[in-house]
Amino acid sequence: MKTFISKFAIAAAFALVSAPALAASGQVSLTGDVVQDKVVVDHGASRHVLVKPEKVVPGDKLVFTTHYRNDGKQSVENFVVTNPLPSGVIYSADGASGAVVSVDGGKTWGALETLKVADGKGGERAAQASDVTHVRWTVASIAPGASGAVSYRATVR
Amino acid sequence: MSRYTRLLAASAVGVIALASSPAFAAGTVAGTTITNTVTVNYKVGGVSQTAQTASNTVTVDRSVNLTVTSGATTPVSPGQTGAAIKYTVTNTSNDTLDFALSAAQQAGGTAANGGTDVFDTTNVKIYADTNNNGVYDPGTDLPITYLDEVAPDTSRTVFVVSDIPVAQTNGQVAGIILTAQAAAGGTAGSQGTTLTATSGANTAGIDTVFADGAGAGDSANDGKYAAKGDYTVSAPVLTITKVSTLINDPVNGTTNPKAIPGATIEYCIVVANAAGAATAQSLAVSDALPATVSYVSGFGILLNGSASGTAPSYTCSGGTAGGTYDTPTTTVSGTLADLAAGSTETLRFRATIK
Numbered sequence: 001m002k003t004f005i006s007k008f009a010i011a012a013a014f015a016l017v018s019a020p021a022l023a024a025s026g027q028v029s030l031t032g033d034v035v036q037d038k039v040v041v042d043h044g045a046s047r048h049v050l051v052k053p054e055k056v057v058p059g060d061k062l063v064f065t066t067h068y069r070n071d072g073k074q075s076v077e078n079f080v081v082t083n084p085l086p087s088g089v090i091y092s093a094d095g096a097s098g099a100v101v102s103v104d105g106g107k108t109w110g111a112l113e114t115l116k117v118a119d120g121k122g123g124e125r126a127a128q129a130s131d132v133t134h135v136r137w138t139v140a141s142i143a144p145g146a147s148g149a150v151s152y153r154a155t156v157r
Numbered sequence: 158m159s160r161y162t163r164l165l166a167a168s169a170v171g172v173i174a175l176a177s178s179p180a181f182a183a184g185t186v187a188g189t190t191i192t193n194t195v196t197v198n199y200k201v202g203g204v205s206q207t208a209q210t211a212s213n214t215v216t217v218d219r220s221v222n223l224t225v226t227s228g229a230t231t232p233v234s235p236g237q238t239g240a241a242i243k244y245t246v247t248n249t250s251n252d253t254l255d256f257a258l259s260a261a262q263q264a265g266g267t268a269a270n271g272g273t274d275v276f277d278t279t280n281v282k283i284y285a286d287t288n289n290n291g292v293y294d295p296g297t298d299l300p301i302t303y304l305d306e307v308a309p310d311t312s313r314t315v316f317v318v319s320d321i322p323v324a325q326t327n328g329q330v331a332g333i334i335l336t337a338q339a340a341a342g343g344t345a346g347s348q349g350t351t352l353t354a355t356s357g358a359n360t361a362g363i364d365t366v367f368a369d370g371a372g373a374g375d376s377a378n379d380g381k382y383a384a385k386g387d388y389t390v391s392a393p394v395l396t397i398t399k400v401s402t403l404i405n406d407p408v409n410g411t412t413n414p415k416a417i418p419g420a421t422i423e424y425c426i427v428v429a430n431a432a433g434a435a436t437a438q439s440l441a442v443s444d445a446l447p448a449t450v451s452y453v454s455g456f457g458i459l460l461n462g463s464a465s466g467t468a469p470s471y472t473c474s475g476g477t478a479g480g481t482y483d484t485p486t487t488t489v490s491g492t493l494a495d496l497a498a499g500s501t502e503t504l505r506f507r508a509t510i511k
Contacts, residue, residue, distance in 0.1 A: 027201050032213035034193060055355065055364045056191075057220030058184020058251050064193045066211060072201065079199040088191035088217060142199075156217060157185045 027072035028079070028142070037061035037153065060156045062089065068139075069147035079139040081150050082106070089154035091132035096152035102134040103127040109136055183309035187219035187252035187363050218364040221339045221352060222249040223256065225372060227386030230270040230330070234435060235392050236323035241284070241293035241316040242386035244335045248307040250368075253342035255349045256304040258283050260317045263332030269385035272330030278319035278388065281333065286314035293318060303340065303348040317386065327392040327434050334373050338381035352380050393437035393496070398427045398469045399444070404507065418510050421453065425473035425505045427464045432499040442504045443490035450508035452482050452489065460491045462503040473503045480504065 036053040038061075039046050050063060066083070070076045084106070085091055091101070093112065100109040103117050115127035137150040185191070194212035198205065224247045233240045246256055260281050263274040284298045293316040304313050317333050325331075341349030355364035372383040405411045406420035414420055426444060430437055446452060462476030480491025493502045 027206055028197065028199060028209060030195070030197060030209055030211035032193065032195065032211040034213050034215055053215050055218045055366045056215050057187075057218050057366050057368065059220075062191075062215065064213070066195045066197075068197070074201050077200045077203070079197065081195050081197050083193065083195040086191040086193050088185045088189055156191065 027070065027074070027076055029069050029071050031067040033065040033067060035063050035065070037063055056156060058156050061092065061153060062156065063151055063153050065149050065151035067147065067149040068142070070142040070144055073144050075144060076142040077140065079142055081137045081139075083135045083137075083152070085133055085135065085154065088157055090157055091129045091135070092153040092155055093129040094153060096135050096137070096150070099135050099137045099150070099152065101132045102136070103131040104133065106134045106136075109134075183222070183249050183251045184220070185217045185251060186309060187217055187250075189217045191215045191217065216363065217251065218355075218366060219252045219352075220250055220366050220368045221252075221254070221354075221380050222368040222370075223247060223254075223337055223339060223382045224249065224370070225335055225337050225382045225384035227269050227335070227384055230268075230272070230387045230389040232391045233321045233388045235321060235325045235390060238280075238320045239293075239295055239318055240278070240321055240388055241318045242333055242335075242388065243291070243293070244315045244317065244384060244386055245312050246304060246307070246315055246337045247312040248309055250339070251309055252363075253306055253308050254352070255340040255342050256307060256313075256337040257340050257348060257351065258301065258303055258315060259336045259338075261334045261336070263334055263385060263387075266332075268330045268332035268387040270330075270387055270389070272328075272387060272389060274332040274387070275329050276322065276325055276331050278321055278331050278333070281317060281319040283335070284316040284318055286316065289314070304337070305348070306342050306345050319388075321388065321390065325390045325392070327390055327394050327431075329390040330387050331390075332385050332387045334383050334385050336372075336375065336381055336383040339367075339369075354378070354380065391435040393498075394431035394434040395437060395496075396429045396431070396468065397442075398429070398471060400425045400427060400469070400471050400473065416510060420510050421507055422450065422510065423456075423473075423505060423507045425462075425464065425471065425503050427468070427471045427473065427501055427503050428493060428496060429468065429501045430496045430498050434498045436498065437496040440493040440496055440502070441490065442493060443488055444504075444506075446487040446489065446508060448487070449511055451511055452487065453507040453509060454482065456507040458482065458489060458491055459503075459505040461494050462505055464501045464503050471501075471503075473505055476503060476505055480506075482506075 035050040040049050102109050103115045116124040117127045117131050119125040135152050192214045197209045227244045231242050262277045268274045285301045287298045339352045352365050354367045367378040367380045371377040373385045375383045402423045403414040404421040406414040406417050458480035459476030460479040464471040464473050466472050489506050491504045
């Protein structure tokens, strides 16, 4: 089941479906989305399908997507999407294109293979997907009326 | 279930690092919401704009998984009552559940530890390991029909207790199948409703998915799991042999004595317990003498001597005085020491031919 709640902290007004008012108060409209990555066996061949998450249990793979659209009349620049990972999921290494990640709560950023974490013995080890705390994307410019999306994959703990 | 929330913040939302919880085998507990929140910062015309956030939520559903295991066979003796087989029921679901328990006789076939099921036990009951010591304690461990409030990634010990018919013989095996079926947890002290997998359309609440494997006779993804356990009868396997030897006669003395009236005969009763059998205890031997012989009280009765040679040609020697002779019934009797597997014991006495 999917319910949709829209909340405006400034206007203190609720709209239940989409939010045309958002274009007036904000330059950019955002839509969060999550789908489940399921393997379907069809005539002996397995393939991945993305479905609405209905029965989500540990080990299931999810794809979190944020859609954006520039509703204003001016270009949006230096568009930075910062996404802390929910505690219930583990980042998938095959996860996100064009993103940098953080393994220290958002203090430092980089490609996963360049990051290190404390090994608990006074030294450091290479960071793994399970160490990721944040994902961040940067879009240099969004033209008026243009839209796009960023997404990452994760596994339910 | 998923929910979507959009939030336009008045000021930039601080980035908070979420502490990652340790990963359990059972995983995130059912009902937990996974909320993914993004924060967007951007500029328009070179001016930083108010940060925006968007989030959506997934609720983790209930994944039902469980196993039942048993260990080595329980050795039992014929006629034993209250013999216990130990089982372990493990909840690998991501939710606290009750497990309804049922025990059934295995109907032939290969038993848990490789033997073949050939008999049924009686008076089958299920007990909890109430004092959590891993051993069945009669009177302390209490009978149950279900396991109450089993937390994710925890195990409970269960005993199936039954009686062994006295007619069973050494090496016979009886299998018992214990089945645990998942039921809703949440109410301590009462068994929850039996869970069913949520089929078709999603519901607003926590859905149920059966993720269990196939056990002994149950299918995968059916919300239950069965395991075999077994008893193996360990009984003495006794053979008894009576050897008679002429000691002397009134004519020839001890040289080549013949069985003529007045001759003395030594009787030796040899009891052997086969290799691999259980030790025989309280081994009482009695021999009613025929009217044609008279018991020699001067020799008496010698118990627990040794026998050399192989059946039925034993040669007896030794033994310590004991046993009794009952004159009215002309019966010799004695109780032998505990007889271990693969060994022999004897009872010797003498009589004269009338």
